[in-house]
Amino acid sequence: MPVVMLAVVAVSVIWYQQKGAEGDLVLLAVQQEVQNDPDGSLVMYIERMEEQAERQPDNPNVWSTLFPLYRETGQMSEAVDALERLIEIEGRIPPLLAQLAQIRFFMAERELTDEVQALVDETLEQDPRQPTVLGLLGINAFDNGDYQQAIDHWRRAIANIEDPNTVSSLRDGIRVAQERMGIEPEEAVAxxxxxxxxxxxxxxxxxxxxxxxxxxxxxxxxxxxxxxxxxxxxxxxxxxxxxxxxxxxxxxxxxxxxxxxxxxxxxxxxxxxxxxxxxxxxxxxx
The missing domain is CATH 2.60.40 (Immunoglobulin-like)
Structure with missing residues (x-):
């Protein structure tokens, strides 16, 4: 009986190390360590997460953390690499494809390239209401002077967004588009x-x-x-x-x-x- 119990414990430890949340606990420890370091900075945090990316290349939480960090610090190529790695792990699901389409759209100076269009089409085929892609299409329509189409895209995006800041930003865009069209702003209609x-x-x-x-x-x-x-x-x-x-x-x-x-x-x-x-x-x- 003691031998069986020891074997169960050993197998459990090995399974936890391979399948459990040990890697995520390390990520949490890294975050807390940088936050508590007097010299802690965003650059330090990125460096520590890059170390974890080498140690845990198959942990999606590593790449989902690195992607926005790279994006916010202007490292767009690295952001794309991190996001594509995340897609390899998680699959080609609409939210990730939409993020990739968006970042490539802005890297192309707000141009709907063939690559971006392919990502948009793939995303909308799976989820016609995907708000990130709808927002992107609204920007493209606005830049091309098609204000009504921009408004339509942004209204559909708003219906599927919970973040109030994003909703407010899209409403501002709708109001500007309506002003360009010479019609009464949305607030007055409401x-x-x-x-x-x-x-x-x-x-x-x-x-x-x-x-x-x-x-x-x-x-x-x-x-x-x-x-x-x-x-x-x-x-x-x-x-x-x-x-x-x-x-x-x-x-x-x-x-x-x-x-x-x-x-x-x-x-x-x-x-x-x-x-x-x-x-x-x-x-x-x-």
Missing amino acids: QGNGIRVRVALDSELAGRVDDNDSVFITARDSEGELPPLAVVRAQVSELPMTVTLDDSAAMSPQAQISQVREARLVVRVFSLRPSNAPAWGSVWRP
Whole structure:
């Protein structure tokens, strides 16, 4: 029994060293060591991480740390090498391909080269909503004077971004593009009347619902790619009624009705009667 226990411990230690988080713990120790060093600097941190890259060439966390460090310090060729190494380990997944397309795009002085276009196409084939690539395409369209296309790309990107700073930057770009087009900036549109619609119950549904059943009036983008842009809840007893769908009725700051030029309105009545399926209202296209 003692021999078996020792063997289990030995095998466990070997497995942990090969498959466990020992390498990541070393990376954490390196980070803390540089932070606590009075002479610690970004250059020192990069040098220590490069040492770990030689010792742990197959650890994706090494390269995912080095890539942004190289990028922020202007070492673009090294950043590309680190990112390509990370892609070799993690696979050709959309977020990494998008980062590679973006950095090559800026290295090419904001030109959509054949290499960048190939990366963009590969990314969008896997994830048509990838925000980094959509942001890149928006910049390219803006530089070429196609402001409406730039706005469309940036609005789609905003719908899939959680970082408020990035969203704010893209909104600034949209506002500038709108000014170049000579139209009212997006902020003014958001404060306007929104979409005003009158909702009434179809006579064919009258016998299938009760006065206290819920009515949901929802605005969605025409392509169906975004979360609901605005939702208003009422009761059947309040119909017919006129409602205004604007940004105040948005479910998420990343998906608002001011981000789209056209919206699809859907009205649903959810009956409380157990035997009834949800009753659907009419679909409106403003």
